[in-house]
Amino acid sequence: MNRNIVQKNVSACPLNCWDACSFHVTVTNGKIIKVEGNKEHPVTDGKICGRGRMLAEKTADPNRITRPMKKTTKGKWESISWDKALMEISTKLREVKREYGPTSVLHSHDYSSNGLLKSVDERFFRAFGGWTKVEGSLCWGAGIEAQIRDFGNSAAHAPEDVLSSRHVVIWGRNVSRTNMHLFRYLKEARKKGISITVIDPMKNQTAKLADNYISIQPGSDGLLAAGVIKVILANHWEDSYFLDNHTYGFETLKKTLDSISLEEVVLKTGVTHKTLELLAEQYSNGPTSTFLGLGMQRYQNGGNTIRIIDALGAVSGNIGKAGGGVNYGHLPVGQSFDVDVLALREKEADIRTFTRMNQAEKTLEVADPPIKFIFVSRGNPVTQLPNSNLTIKAFNKAETVVVIDQYFTDTAELADYVLPSTTVFEEEDIYYASMYHSYVNYGPKLVNPPGEAKSDLWIWTELAKQLDFGRYFDYTIDEWLEMGTKSLREKGWSLEECKRKGYLKLPIEDIPWNNYQFQTPSGKYEFYSLKAKGEGDVPQIQLIPPLEGEERTPGIKGKFPYRLLSLHPLRSNHSQHYPIVAAGDTNVVDVSEEIASDLNLDDGDYVVVKNDRGQIKAVVRIEQGLQKDTINIDEGRWNRFGGSVNILTPSGESDMGKGSILYDCLVTIEKI
Ligand SMILES: Nc1nc2c(c(=O)[nH]1)N[C@H]1C(S)=C(S)[C@@H](COP(=O)(O)OP(=O)(O)OC[C@H]3O[C@@H](n4cnc5c(=O)[nH]c(N)nc54)[C@H](O)[C@@H]3O)O[C@H]1N2
Ligand SMILES: Nc1nc2c(c(=O)[nH]1)N[C@H]1C(S)=C(S)[C@@H](COP(=O)(O)OP(=O)(O)OC[C@H]3O[C@@H](n4cnc5c(=O)[nH]c(N)nc54)[C@H](O)[C@@H]3O)O[C@H]1N2
Numbered sequence: 274m275n276r277n278i279v280q281k282n283v284s285a286c287p288l289n290c291w292d293a294c295s296f297h298v299t300v301t302n303g304k305i306i307k308v309e310g311n312k313e314h315p316v317t318d319g320k321i322c323g324r325g326r327m328l329a330e331k332t333a334d335p336n337r338i339t340r341p342m343k344k345t346t347k348g349k350w351e352s353i354s355w356d357k358a359l360m361e362i363s364t365k366l367r368e369v370k371r372e373y374g375p376t377s378v379l380h381s382h383d384y385s386s387n388g389l390l391k392s393v394d395e396r397f398f399r400a401f402g403g404w405t406k407v408e409g410s411l412c413w414g415a416g417i418e419a420q421i422r423d424f425g426n427s428a429a430h431a432p433e434d435v436l437s438s439r440h441v442v443i444w445g446r447n448v449s450r451t452n453m454h455l456f457r458y459l460k461e462a463r464k465k466g467i468s469i470t471v472i473d474p475m476k477n478q479t480a481k482l483a484d485n486y487i488s489i490q491p492g493s494d495g496l497l498a499a500g501v502i503k504v505i506l507a508n509h510w511e512d513s514y515f516l517d518n519h520t521y522g523f524e525t526l527k528k529t530l531d532s533i534s535l536e537e538v539v540l541k542t543g544v545t546h547k548t549l550e551l552l553a554e555q556y557s558n559g560p561t562s563t564f565l566g567l568g569m570q571r572y573q574n575g576g577n578t579i580r581i582i583d584a585l586g587a588v589s590g591n592i593g594k595a596g597g598g599v600n601y602g603h604l605p606v607g608q609s610f611d612v613d614v615l616a617l618r619e620k621e622a623d624i625r626t627f628t629r630m631n632q633a634e635k636t637l638e639v640a641d642p643p644i645k646f647i648f649v650s651r652g653n654p655v656t657q658l659p660n661s662n663l664t665i666k667a668f669n670k671a672e673t674v675v676v677i678d679q680y681f682t683d684t685a686e687l688a689d690y691v692l693p694s695t696t697v698f699e700e701e702d703i704y705y706a707s708m709y710h711s712y713v714n715y716g717p718k719l720v721n722p723p724g725e726a727k728s729d730l731w732i733w734t735e736l737a738k739q740l741d742f743g744r745y746f747d748y749t750i751d752e753w754l755e756m757g758t759k760s761l762r763e764k765g766w767s768l769e770e771c772k773r774k775g776y777l778k779l780p781i782e783d784i785p786w787n788n789y790q791f792q793t794p795s796g797k798y799e800f801y802s803l804k805a806k807g808e809g810d811v812p813q814i815q816l817i818p819p820l821e822g823e824e825r826t827p828g829i830k831g832k833f834p835y836r837l838l839s840l841h842p843l844r845s846n847h848s849q850h851y852p853i854v855a856a857g858d859t860n861v862v863d864v865s866e867e868i869a870s871d872l873n874l875d876d877g878d879y880v881v882v883k884n885d886r887g888q889i890k891a892v893v894r895i896e897q898g899l900q901k902d903t904i905n906i907d908e909g910r911w912n913r914f915g916g917s918v919n920i921l922t923p924s925g926e927s928d929m930g931k932g933s934i935l936y937d938c939l940v941t942i943e944k945i
């Protein structure tokens with residue numbers, strides 16, 4: 274008789290997301306049957322989103338790559354053995370290193386998996402002797418640097434602390450879509466009578482829950498925050514004690530504020546005078562917590578935008594207090610682990626750096642040495658990097674491209690070798706996100722991978738052996754995890770307990786800066802950044818308009834009148850879930866009611882959205898409450914599903930922190 278063997282196990286969501294959920298996974302006869310939220314995990318609280326649940330389908334998907342693949346000279350794919358793939362790839366690596374030096378190899382990666390052991394990819398290239406490395410961030414770089422300048426680090430309040438607020442301001446975070454557990458806390462907050470304000474150019478689901486929705490011109494949030502501070506100061510509502518005792522350079526902020534009038538703020542943000550006053554009152558009658566999103570810092574002025582909103586939190590006395598805080602990233606989580614050791618950072622290597630945004634330009638440009646070999650792991654650059662057409666050109670230029678992935682993505686299509694990788698349920702690791710809460714989750718190996726798929730760790734280890742530096746990879750999983758958690762274990766944090774329970778909190782403050790010991794050079798909250806000064810950058814907060822706009826690029830609006838946002842999709846984590854959601858084969862463009870009326874567009878009409886970088890076809894969806902000259906196309910679509918919106922986005926760099934400027938993008942629309 275055939276008996277079903279049913280097991281319930283803890284596991285973890287590996288996806289790059291605020292929430293870092295803990296899972297309960299049902300395994301029957303060696304197959305993943307169901308993924309649910311772990312009810313015991315204090316933040317997950319038994320609830321997960323569709324992206325997490327779909328990891329069961331992704332794991333079982335027959336369209337996954339299950340064997341190493343090689344492109345033949347005729348451009349066809351054939352499967353090859355691991356032995357052959359590893360031998361050929363290591364031979365090529367050895368050759369290009371001998372002839373051009375190690376920096377002729379580019380490692381293009383992002384952070385699509387939150388596994389701690391994923392960072393051994395850097396160990397591989399250190400041991401190899403060097404490489405061309407990508408730095409900076411498509412995601413949050415400008416805002417992170419802003420918070421480091423202001424506070425000395427980017428740290429968030431514990432999730433439940435929002436219930437101690439009097440007012441909550443959600444500033445450019447698409448909470449209901451991207452951060453579902455904060456949404457849960459907001460619903461609870463609302464029941465307690467805590468007021469919720471949403472500031473966003475799009476009237477999203479979170480705006481619908483809010484008491485106040487403030488629609489704003491994209492890229493103008495710095496001005497809005499400046500206006501609110503001006504109103505606070507004019508009314509003498511500032512926290513003078515905090516300003517006198519715990520801050521540095523307040524006079525320089527006042528000077529910046531003097532450069533702009535409230536009338537200009539109203540004109541350029543589209544926010545009324547009355548609303549400025551409402552916000553000034555909320556911030557001064559706190560505690561008021563602010564939750565910043567990442568969308569609004571993907572503009573050339575993004576770092577300064579975050580700096581001035583931080584300044585609003587500081588002037589109004591909402592720093593270091595329960596129910597207050599300007600929440601953005603939560604870096605103390607990642608900083609708790611010994612990633613430097615896993616990545617072998619003490620080993621000297623020959624390193625050249627490109628930024629993530631300009632890696633395609635640089636690949637096409639550099640000669641000494643040229644990029645000969647591109648290795649891609651935990652990233653899908655052809656879809657996710659700005660200016661896709663340039664990225665495709667760059668990948669076509671390299672002699673050899675190797676991609677490690679679970680799927681034949683648009684990037685994999687351009688490769689010479691594609692190596693099949695495992696999913697979270699087929700490998701063991703611990704998972705964390707430095708974005709929202711302080712819990713780490715454990716994910717054991719629950720099922721065997723299909724075919725010959727292998728973990729990234731296995732692939733780097735085997736390649737290292739081929740290249741005669743296998744000694745750097747000669748550890749068991751337990752030893753790797755111990756290596757990566759050594760400092761934590763010395764502080765009494767227990768890896769065993771984390772494995773047993775499936776999750777464990779890290780020893781991190783629930784209310785950052787409650788002792789007013791800031792990690793800045795002055796030890797105070799800095800309106801005038803000594804770090805920036807030391808690096809030869811502008812120390813004062815500046816009010817800068819977006820790059821693609823009349824003020825900085827005169828004449829551009831005549832040619833490209835509409836601002837294009839490209840938000841994170843609801844049902845997919847970036848490009849990862851498109852192959853298993855019914856995505857269709859065309860992009861959808863959300864269009865404001867004003868644009869629809871100007872261009873005589875109806876729901877379902879087809880349009881071409883274009884600028885000097887490229888064009889894409891999309892079907893119109895009229896979006897009520899979207900700012901008047903603004904449109905949105907969700908990011909992450911593969912070619913076969915209509916093509917990436919990044920065909921249109923610019924590859925420039927933000928004012929600080931080597932961040933992206935993906936939303937600093939103007940386009941035009943033509944009906945077809
Ligand atoms: N469903 C889903 N969830 C995700 C992800 C995903 O791909 N899908 N990705 C995860 C990752 S990696 C990240 S980085 C986070 C990002 O999380 P979020 O920051 O919440 O998401 P974004 O899509 O970047 O955009 C956030 C919001 O910024 C608004 N916005 C755009 N421009 C401006 C502006 O100028 N001013 C203001 N005030 N608002 C503006 C947009 O309208 C949007 O509501 O989400 C994570 N969660
Ligand atoms: N236009 C526009 N572009 C954007 C954004 C935007 O808002 N607008 N957001 C940006 C942001 S915030 C981010 S974080 C980036 C994300 O950019 P990416 O991280 O590149 O995007 P993903 O689609 O999440 O994942 C990339 C690939 O990693 C693979 N993968 C998943 N897990 C593993 C693993 O364990 N090992 C290996 N080897 N591969 C794995 C997936 O199958 C997928 O093909 O995109 C950025 N791009």
Ligand code: SF4
Pocket residue numbers: 286287288290291292293294321322323324325326453846
């Ligand atoms: S994608 Fe985010 S919200 Fe969804 S299950 Fe994973 S961590 Fe949780």
Ligand SMILES: [Mo]
Pocket residue numbers: 289411412413
């Ligand atoms: Mo991100």
